Amino acid sequence: MRIAVIGAAGRMGKTLIQAITDANGVELGAAIVEPTSSLVGVDAGEVAGVGKLGVSIVSDIKDCVADFDVLIDFTTPALSVANAAYCADNGKSIVIGTTGLNDEQKALLAEAGKKTSVVFAPNMSVGVNLTLKLLSLAAQILGDDYDVEVVEAHHRHKVDSPSGTALRMGEVVAEALGRDLKECAVYGREGQIGPRTQKEIGFETIRAGDVVGEHSVWFATEGERIEIVHKASSRMTFAKGAVRAAAWLKDQQAGLFDMQDVLNLK
Template sequence: MIRVAVTGAAGRMGKTNIEALHLAEGVELSAAIVEPSSSLLGADAGELAGVGRLGVKLVGDINDVLDDFDVLIDFTTPSTTMDNVAICAQHGKKIVVGTTGLNDEQKGELEVRATQIAILFAPNMSVGVNVCFKVLDLIAKTLGDDYDIEVIETHHRHKVDAPSGTALRLGEVVANALGRDLKECAVYGREGQTGARSRKEIGFETIRAGDVVGDHTVLFATEGERIEITHKASSRMTFAKGAVRASLWLGQREPGLYDMQDVLGLR
């Protein structure tokens, strides 16, 4: 049995992660962490998530539960995540990171910490999205440079980073398949007299509206035809199930930096 802690337990993803752990086999929720100032401190995590009493009380400091878990699931903010990664590395705990918006320096720190502990970092834990990553690699390599490429993503109004981590990863997969550097060929939105589109750019369009959980489309278009690969998430449970699956897998791994492609055997 893998003992799993959830941080950001009072948030939308935190509560869904708790529910997914409750429904899964081979794992158990053993700790739940919220902000130190939360009015929910001491409440039962299961009751908060709507699955009934689990006997796991919400705490405000990860240091108070370091002896209670093997793997931490973190869908919080970049700064909080990096603090948690450092603590986990110091105490030999494994961590599943679903936080988006990490910068290059923070991603580099994950690589360093992964020499000490097992870390799974994925911008999207959905099994379906990760299958799309694999398919897009094949499509991009087959189509080559004759197709214009656009990535369109839609999320709820509360999402704070743009483009989404998933959209950026979709762009990276396509760029890598075509031998391009996304930092050099990405174009984020267009306005005014932009001129004709260059053949090798990869465009990103971001929509924020309502309660959309997450829609992503990669468009390949050329004269006479277009191909669209679309993934639509209608429930956060799809991400939570992926995170639980990742926790089970990571619990058996040595130090290293992994992602969902590793978990699903898609390498």
């Protein structure tokens, strides 16, 4: 399985190349950066710090389309959607870990999934996706008697808020409780807002320093509080999950999948 990494010169891109190098059954087929990058033509392995791999960095996916089977994309919503369409038109699979996509962009990924295999998940961590399963179970058992709050923290450079993972956690809990997150979500609180309503799901966001990613979901009622927590200390956890998803796609037909499918948690 030959994997291409777009954004290969970034922090996540370098980590993905390291993860591909460490994994069995896959290899780096291509590495892509912005056209203005000074790293075009440089060996991708040297940029990632894993030694020469014989894969020269290119500036356009069209320049390496023959060199990969699946693309891993942790870029921006607009670029990820464009890459999904390109992969669909050219018989390539794609794994997308980009966050911040709106409903229209998600619908476009579903369209791409009609022609090729797509894994799209706001968090590729195996641990996070197990946490989602636990959240669904907890919500079903605890029901409406428990207040639900989602607290997340990330590094100062993260541009979307709340995180895609936090939103997915909220969606999973809302679905288990028979609610629509769009109707019950409360994003931050300030001033004289009065007591919380029974069915709202609150979100609190922290942006500071170099925090890789921390998520905590509270289920609280009179007399007790249950917290389900996931803390990531390295981007490698996301990279390993993405590479695992890419390898899983080898045996899949066209469709839009998520990490719950990859991990057989559904």
